Amino acid sequence: MRIDPVPRFGRARRLLPERIAIVSHSHPSLSKGGAEIAAYSLFRGLRQIGIDAIYIGACNLADRGRLAFADEFEFAVFYEGERYDHFYHVAPRGVEAQLVRLLTEERIGLVNFHHFFNLGLNALRAAKALPGIAAFLTIHEFLAICQNHGQMITKGAELLCERATNEACGTCFPEVPRTRFAMRKETMLDAFGDFSGFVSPSRFLAERFLDWGLPPERMTVIENGLLNLPEHHRPEKAGDTWTFGFFGQINPFKGVDLLLDAAEIVARDKELSARLRIRIHGNLIGQSAAFTERFEAAVKAHPFLSYAGAYNNASVHRLMGECDYVLIPSKWWENSPVVIQEAYSVGAPVICTGIGGMAEKVRDGVSGLHFRLGDAGDLVRAMRLAADPRNAATLKAGIPPAPSSAAMAERYLAFFAAMLAARAAPAMPA
Helix, strand or coil: CECCCCCCHHHHHHHCCCEEEEEECCCCCCCCCHHHHHHHHHHHHHHHCCCEEEEEEEEEHHHHHHCCCCCCCEEEEEECHHHCECCCCECCHHHHHHHHHHHHHCCCCEEEECCCCCCCHHHHHHHHCCCCCEEEEECCCCCCCCCCCCCCECCCCCCECCCCCHHHHHHHCCCCCHHHHHHHHHHHHHHHCCCCEEEECCHHHHHHHHHHCCCHHHEEECCCCECCCCCCCCCCCCCCCEEEEEECCCCCCCCHHHHHHHHHHHHCCHHHHHHEEEEEECCCCCCCHHHHHHHHHHHHHCCCEEEEECCCHHHHHHHHHCCCEEEECCCCCCCCCHHHHHHHHCCCCEEEECCHHHHHHCCECCCEEEECCCCHHHHHHHHHHHCCHHHHHHHHHCCCCCCEHHHHHHHHHHHHHHHHHHHHHHHCCC
16 A cells, blocks of 8 residues: 655656546535545645646536536536435436546546545446546545445444444345345445555545455555645634534534533533533534434533534634634544644644544644543543643644645645556556
8 A cells, every 4th residue: 555655746747648537426515525525625736736627526416506616627417316326326327428428528538536426336437438548536435335324333333333244234234135235345346446546535444445355556545635724823822711613514423412411521510611612513404303402402501512503614714713622523433534634724633532534633642632432521531631721732733734735636646647657567668
């Protein structure tokens, strides 16, 4: 597995085709998940350094009215969500026809997929079959491995899953014959087999896919970059009140319920509750009635707990700049949450669950603090430590620089060129 490709952009450029397409399962105007944001950042980063790149996002026909492009270099393929096969990930044939037509008409020589969801494995196969095209796949989560929304968490008990097997998957989905899980894996690996290379934003995620069956000689790790890095860090802290902010999707996997548990512990300590502020940013729409009722009751009951509502990418740095720390209490492994890079970019250390990609990106005691999975008491312990000016100074000093979208683009180009050169080498005369 490659961690830091050797070729730099200047040497790599001559090995690359003139036009590159970045293809994602959505568009940031429709969905602001980490994968589509990372893909869009790469697309913009490529254009910043002089590469003729286009962006293609999948769009459900029902959402067509919300789709908004920034310029003529952005495109979409449209699909009908109700006709998509979510087990084998096959889209209606019209999707692959649209994608092939776009790649052909735009004279694309290299395509970098950032997901197969919504597009379908059949569309990926059709694109790779085009003459003279090179294809790469960036992996952002576990959907290829795990049928449970790609979370690698067991259904029902919601325990972390260490490894997908026919038996383990059959336990989560007893209604599905186990032979179908074997066929699903074979179908996935067959569709991935002839990609020129694979990119993962974290070593943790890459190692899971290597264990699953991807070839290590075609895998690399490249950190996601941020499209808009803030120009200035926060001023020196004044006062003794500490603000901890959550930013992200409010769903069962992101651990917001754990924040509510932690708030109950903090409320029992008058001194601590006077010094801490917990601020939750995210969209509450779509949650269960029971969760929404508990959430609203907690905000009403605890003066130190507030709900700041949904936010957009343009305001995230300003909002994070108002927080001393960023909280990531996720119950699943995560891989390379963009919220970590965003927090680092404004000089905010991160307090996170000490597992998976979070533990990899946030060094405990260096750039943030870890707490035990699902343990609200241990989260409060970490927050107590964080609310000490000496600890805060140490953690802030340990924050690594956040990578830019242009820096990410250069590393992608170097990897593309290295893989293309490796494939061409056997055909070259000795």
